[in-house]
Amino acid sequence: MKLTNRIENGIIAATAMILTVVIFGLYNHFFVLKPLQNELKAQREAIIHLAEIPKYSIDNDFGKMKTRDGKVVLDLDNEMDAQELHNPSKKSKKILSKKTFWERIFNSKD
DSSP states (O other), rough: OOHHHHHEEEEEEHHHHHHHHHHHHHHHHIIIIIIHEEEEEEEEHHHHHHHTTTTTTOOOOOOGGEEEEEEEOOOOOOOOOOOOOSSOOOGSSSOOOOOOOHHHHHHHTT
């Protein structure tokens, strides 16, 4: 092989490598990173919108923290009242426990 042929092949290989890196970089930027950035921006807007709603707002109330036996404990007051069911469904019926083998033998009164 002549020297000029080797130089020409080296230039072609270097050019192909540079073009491959540039094409991959552009593909990665436009088809991977841009959609992810847009999705992250949309998620951030949704989180900010939800944080503004009083129902979902986060309140850092450190007044509820108390010490008990050298530990810091949150004192949460649960004010949730149990709701009574006006129309109990079939699922809420009392489930009878299955008797064991020995209970069936010795408790034959039931």
